[in-house]
Amino acid sequence: MLGNSFxxxxxxxxxxxxxxxxxxxxxxxxxxxHVWIEDPDDSWIDGVVSKxxxxxxxxxxxxxKTITGKLSKIYPKDMEAxxxxxxxxxxxxxxxxxxxLQNLKTRxxxxxxxxxxxxxxxAINPFQKLPHxxxxxxxxQYRGAPLGELSPHVFAVADVAYRAMVNESKxxxxxxxxxxxxxxxxxxxxxxxxxxxxxxxxxxxxxxxEQQVLESNPVLEAFGNAKTVRNNNxxxxxxxxxxxFDKHGRISGAAVRxxxxxxxxxxxxSDPERxxxxxxxxxxxxxxxxxxxxxxxxxxxxxxNQSKCYELVGVSDAQEYLETRRAMDxxxxxxxxxxxxxxxxxxxxxxxxxxxxKGKDADSxxxxxxxxxxxxxxxxxxLMCDAKALExxxxxxxxxxxxxxxxxxxxxxxxxxxxxxxxxTLYSRLFDWLVDKINNSIGxxxxxxxxxxxxxxxxxxxxxxxxxxxxxxxxxxEKLQQHFNQHVFKMEQEEYTKEKINWSYIEFVDNxxxxxxxxxxxxxxxxxxxxxxxxxxxxxxxxxxxxxxTFKTHKRFIKPKLSRTDFTIAHYAGDVQYQSDQFLDKNKxxxxxxxxxxxxxxxxxxxAGLFPPLPEETSKSAKFSxxxxxxxxxxxxxxxxxxx
Ligand SMILES: Nc1ncnc2c1ncn2[C@@H]1O[C@H](COP(=O)(O)OP(=O)(O)OP(=O)(O)O)[C@@H](O)[C@H]1O
Numbered sequence: 001m002l003g004n005s006f007x008x009x010x011x012x013x014x015x016x017x018x019x020x021x022x023x024x025x026x027x028x029x030x031x032x033x034h035v036w037i038e039d040p041d042d043s044w045i046d047g048v049v050s051k052x053x054x055x056x057x058x059x060x061x062x063x064x065k066t067i068t069g070k071l072s073k074i075y076p077k078d079m080e081a082x083x084x085x086x087x088x089x090x091x092x093x094x095x096x097x098x099x100x101l102q103n104l105k106t107r108x109x110x111x112x113x114x115x116x117x118x119x120x121x122x123a124i125n126p127f128q129k130l131p132h133x134x135x136x137x138x139x140x141q142y143r144g145a146p147l148g149e150l151s152p153h154v155f156a157v158a159d160v161a162y163r164a165m166v167n168e169s170k171x172x173x174x175x176x177x178x179x180x181x182x183x184x185x186x187x188x189x190x191x192x193x194x195x196x197x198x199x200x201x202x203x204x205x206x207x208x209x210e211q212q213v214l215e216s217n218p219v220l221e222a223f224g225n226a227k228t229v230r231n232n233n234x235x236x237x238x239x240x241x242x243x244x245f246d247k248h249g250r251i252s253g254a255a256v257r258x259x260x261x262x263x264x265x266x267x268x269x270s271d272p273e274r275x276x277x278x279x280x281x282x283x284x285x286x287x288x289x290x291x292x293x294x295x296x297x298x299x300x301x302x303x304x305n306q307s308k309c310y311e312l313v314g315v316s317d318a319q320e321y322l323e324t325r326r327a328m329d330x331x332x333x334x335x336x337x338x339x340x341x342x343x344x345x346x347x348x349x350x351x352x353x354x355x356x357x358k359g360k361d362a363d364s365x366x367x368x369x370x371x372x373x374x375x376x377x378x379x380x381x382x383l384m385c386d387a388k389a390l391e392x393x394x395x396x397x398x399x400x401x402x403x404x405x406x407x408x409x410x411x412x413x414x415x416x417x418x419x420x421x422x423x424x425t426l427y428s429r430l431f432d433w434l435v436d437k438i439n440n441s442i443g444x445x446x447x448x449x450x451x452x453x454x455x456x457x458x459x460x461x462x463x464x465x466x467x468x469x470x471x472x473x474x475x476x477x478e479k480l481q482q483h484f485n486q487h488v489f490k491m492e493q494e495e496y497t498k499e500k501i502n503w504s505y506i507e508f509v510d511n512x513x514x515x516x517x518x519x520x521x522x523x524x525x526x527x528x529x530x531x532x533x534x535x536x537x538x539x540x541x542x543x544x545x546x547x548x549x550t551f552k553t554h555k556r557f558i559k560p561k562l563s564r565t566d567f568t569i570a571h572y573a574g575d576v577q578y579q580s581d582q583f584l585d586k587n588k589x590x591x592x593x594x595x596x597x598x599x600x601x602x603x604x605x606x607x608a609g610l611f612p613p614l615p616e617e618t619s620k621s622a623k624f625s626x627x628x629x630x631x632x633x634x635x636x637x638x639x640x641x642x643x644x
Contacts, residue, residue, distance in 0.1 A: 036098035114152035181231035218327035244448030253445030284317035293346035303352035332441035340606035347382035364409035384604035468586035
């Protein structure tokens with residue numbers, strides 16, 4: 001029996017529509033054929049066809065079960081398949097989904113976690129340390145070895161990228177994709193280690209660039225990773241690491257670019273997940289630190305106790321706290337800055353406990369009780385701002401109309417949303433600061449000749465509920481798919497034609513129309529979303545209606561029958577139904593002017609520095625910057641550097 005429940009990640013990570021893999025599955029299936037059939041309970045199962053009736057076939061599975069299915073969904077089983085599998089899928093007699101999965105499974109059982117498909121590497125997460133395949137003797141072996149000469153390995157992919165850069169004088173990108181927990185981050189680290197081995201300098205003075213990049217990981221992980229259902233250390237942001245080289249192929253600088261940090265996690269966690277690691281680390285810090293920030297146990301904070309998961313098996317938060325502080329020292333974050341960083345983290349926890357009740361006036365609010373007042377005051381103390389000003393910034397909103405400026409009270413629900421907005425803004429500004437700091441401390445080489453980029457990105461996502469994050473991730477995968485279509489399929493086909501190999505042409509799904517639907521300017525979904533965000537009266541209903549009107553006849557856009565605000569996009573990998581209700585909020589990376597004024601006036605230069613004053617003309621109105629459009633630019637940047 002076969003299932004694809006084991007995590008796998010791919011380098012050159014394009015997701016095929018399964019139909020594109022049925023190249024050679026044209027053999028006639030008759031009674032007595034050995035086949036694979038989809039088992040409703042357990043993915044693929046093998047068996048022998050016992051009866052064919054019209055378009056249906058009955059299969060006696062090897063497990064003893066009898067399953068009936070469509071003939072068109074039944075695939076021949078290779079009875080002469082090598083017992084140990086093949087190291088390159090292109091060597092399979094039948095290139096279809098069950099054949100591919102069977103091969104990966106066979107190899108995995110023999111501890112072979114890597115398999116090629118041409119020049120794509122598939123890695124299956126071993127969920128155990130395999131030091132023997134990553135040691136320095138392995139690095140030596142792969143150095144300069146042509147792809148395919150040795151067993152499939154992540155080092156071989158890095159070697160090809162490096163050699164191509166040196167020999168052809170051009171930059172390269174390696175894409176690492178897969179679902180959460182598949183092993184992308186670990187694979188990225190291995191790639192960087194190997195590139196450091198190839199292009200590293202001897203550490204004559206202090207630490208080398210590559211050491212610094214690797215050492216910055218624990219800092220990024222403490223603030224950007226969290227426990228999710230699938231992965232105890234899940235990166236909640238996308239990452240593009242750029243390693244710069246000089247003309248001799250020696251590493252001369254590096255930069256880490258991050259995008260799409262999951263901001264909503266700061267205020268909202270569901271069981272059995274956790275918020276970002278740093279919150280728990282700080283609660284487990286030495287007692288004098290905990291006292292200094294007036295902290296208690298994680299159980300006492302609203303932003304943490306929405307889930308009952310506080311600890312990770314086999315991980316000591318106290319130990320991790322000390323290690324994070326050490327890693328921060330190494331990347332050059334001063335002890336004063338570290339103190340301010342954790343002060344902001346503590347402030348966010350206290351802010352989350354500032355609950356509101358109805359005030360005296362209609363639709364007004366005030367801190368709910370003495371506890372809420374305590375947390376409000378502690379937040380102000382830690383952020384070094386005025387407590388009354390903080391309360392006002394949370395409970396009131398200045399409305400700027402062409403005629404006048406009005407200060408309006410917020411009801412408790414709106415004040416709570418406003419409070420959560422402030423927490424998210426603070427956290428994401430802090431995260432961006434850390435990334436900038438890491439980049440400054442590693443140092444970029446303005447004269448770098450080439451670079452190798454490693455893009456660590458989620459694969460296609462389709463959940464029960466899909467929001468703006470899934471929209472951006474799926475947009476990225478559409479872009480990557482298009483690149484795959486344009487370059488790889490065409491390239492492979494040309495190669496086969498040149499070599500006169502009898503190869504039935506792959507019918508790939510051209511997804512330009514989906515990309516137009518999403519990113520076209522003007523008129524694409526992102527452009528319409530930006531428009532909605534700029535118009536004060538927009539709601540997700542008006543945004544959804546605009547989409548329905550604009551794309552009424554678009555064949556990749558569907559209005560679901562039972563919803564008035566959802567929309568479905570027919571992606572290359574399948575239909576995804578998106579809930580539009582948080583699209584506007586999530587796309588707006590604007591800081592509420594009251595929050596901006598409050599924090600830029602902080603007596604703590606670190607906090608004030610996170611909120612530099614805005615240019616005069618924009619300071620009076622809410623400054624809106626579109627996350628979706630910025631994401632589009634980042635993608636363009638990655639593509640330009642990656643696929644030249
Ligand atoms: N090559 C490997 N060798 C040993 N263990 C691995 C390897 N790859 C992954 N793992 C294990 O699987 C866990 C999850 O992997 P990783 O964090 O790299 O996944 P990911 O794809 O980056 O997930 P996410 O998208 O959630 O961040 C790791 O913490 C590690 O324990």
